[in-house]
Amino acid sequence: MIPDGVSTTAFDGSRVRVVLMLDIHDGTQQEFLDAYEHMCEQVAAVPGHISDQLCQSLENPTQWLITSEWESAPPFLAWVNSEDHLEMVKPLQGCVRDTRSMRYTVLRETFGKKHKSRAVARERLQSAPRVGGNTVRQALTFTVKPGTESKVAEILSGYASPEARVDETTRLLRTSLFMHGNRVVRAVEVQGELQAALRHVARQPEVRAVEEALDPYLEQERDLRDPQSARLFFTRAAVPAVHHVESGRREGPDVRRCAFYYPARPGSGQALALLLSQQDVAATGDPAGQVLACTVFHRDDLVVRLVDMDGEPEDAPGAALALRTSAVIAEAGRMLDAGALGIDETLADDRMLPRLLTHARMKHVTDRRASAS
Incomplete structure (x- = not known):
């Protein structure tokens, strides 16, 4: 339960979803994909990391999206503010024109009826919305x-x-x-x-x-x-x-x-x-x-x-x-x-x-x- 008055906390044990929106330079799509594929195996070995997805806009080929899921906020914050993180993402930087990073805790999930993960959908979810x-x-x-x-x-x-x-x-x-x-x-x-x-x-x-x-x-x-x-x-x-x-x-x-x-x-x-x-x-x-x-x-x-x-x-x-x-x-x-x-x-x-x-x-x-x- 989130105590009254708490608008920010990294300590409730909730899973974290990170959304990174990227605008890359024209003509660098393949270079960006190659750099991501080289980097993703390193990120997968970071403690607390669960999964990643790389997406490209349906309408604009220079707009990309990376979403990642983490067991909780502390391991993600430790990694994203580290020099290891800077070194990992360095190959991407020459392709990127602009970025926007957004971080969320997961409150609820919906799965199809036959999805194997449906039974554990509520594990490690934020119990209630924070108000602030x-x-x-x-x-x-x-x-x-x-x-x-x-x-x-x-x-x-x-x-x-x-x-x-x-x-x-x-x-x-x-x-x-x-x-x-x-x-x-x-x-x-x-x-x-x-x-x-x-x-x-x-x-x-x-x-x-x-x-x-x-x-x-x-x-x-x-x-x-x-x-x-x-x-x-x-x-x-x-x-x-x-x-x-x-x-x-x-x-x-x-x-x-x-x-x-x-x-x-x-x-x-x-x-x-x-x-x-x-x-x-x-x-x-x-x-x-x-x-x-x-x-x-x-x-x-x-x-x-x-x-x-x-x-x-x-x-x-x-x-x-x-x-x-x-x-x-x-x-x-x-x-x-x-x-x-x-x-x-x-x-x-x-x-x-x-x-x-x-x-x-x-x-x-x-x-x-x-x-x-």
């Missing part, structure tokens, strides 16, 4: 050279906001920037199509100027004028939103957005993200609680939470950190890399929460909302 607004969330993270943090914060806080309107159906809603040491996290909220919004932002002169100003300070070199270099950088930087929940209560004047950084022990990132997500559902469901909304972002062994709180996190550190009970604190302590936060002992009980709050809380750089118009 037309908002998509995504984060990017990257590191800067140690010692340049103040200069980077100055660059990221001082730029002019880009035009919010993308097209008739898509607009930028909010951009939140935080830092933890030399790590930068930029979280965006978009109404409509995320990829259209990201392409729109990349074209804006204000944003291009900021990206150029950042280049000398990045630990990972990049050249955004080179499509391959840009693709590699943003693939490494992408941190998908794996869970979002809201209380439904109206924001008051004291509501503030905070961010918390949770480096996980090797192999524990997904389990830690799941644990925090479950606690966020409980926190937002408390009508007397201070937590109004939470988003969990996760990739590999990195977990980041954005939390909208009514009041100061120090007044309710357990709720702010999504660690409200002794059992949850102990479980999180086994997965959290406390040393990476500068804490020299394992998280064991609530006496350590104020210290963890101080070490995990990210520095606010800027939080911009688009005007309602």
Whole structure:
């Protein structure tokens, strides 16, 4: 059952259907098919992959479609945001003029009466529709050279906001920037199509100027004028939103957005993200609680939470950190890399929460909302 207030989750175990729409260059149809046939065997070996279909438009021979099915969201997200994925799809890139990727969880299936799979049609299906607004969330993270943090914060806080309107159906809603040491996290909220919004932002002169100003300070070199270099950088930087929940209560004047950084022990990132997500559902469901909304972002062994709180996190550190009970604190302590936060002992009980709050809380750089118009 999908809890009330959860509009995004990668943790319900549902199968996932990915739809990739492609417009390829005239005359490259055979080259594209050959590249796909070479790639599909590699994709079939990826953990969590179930099946693929390649389709060509009946009407337009340059319009193609790839659909794939996955056991659940986490293995797909891990693969699509990996450098292995970039390497696999590289042979296709010379043929492709434009793409659009859409990701869905499977709610229901219909089979013919004699179909062998009919008996298991409802296995691993999303139990009920998620209810929420037309908002998509995504984060990017990257590191800067140690010692340049103040200069980077100055660059990221001082730029002019880009035009919010993308097209008739898509607009930028909010951009939140935080830092933890030399790590930068930029979280965006978009109404409509995320990829259209990201392409729109990349074209804006204000944003291009900021990206150029950042280049000398990045630990990972990049050249955004080179499509391959840009693709590699943003693939490494992408941190998908794996869970979002809201209380439904109206924001008051004291509501503030905070961010918390949770480096996980090797192999524990997904389990830690799941644990925090479950606690966020409980926190937002408390009508007397201070937590109004939470988003969990996760990739590999990195977990980041954005939390909208009514009041100061120090007044309710357990709720702010999504660690409200002794059992949850102990479980999180086994997965959290406390040393990476500068804490020299394992998280064991609530006496350590104020210290963890101080070490995990990210520095606010800027939080911009688009005007309602």
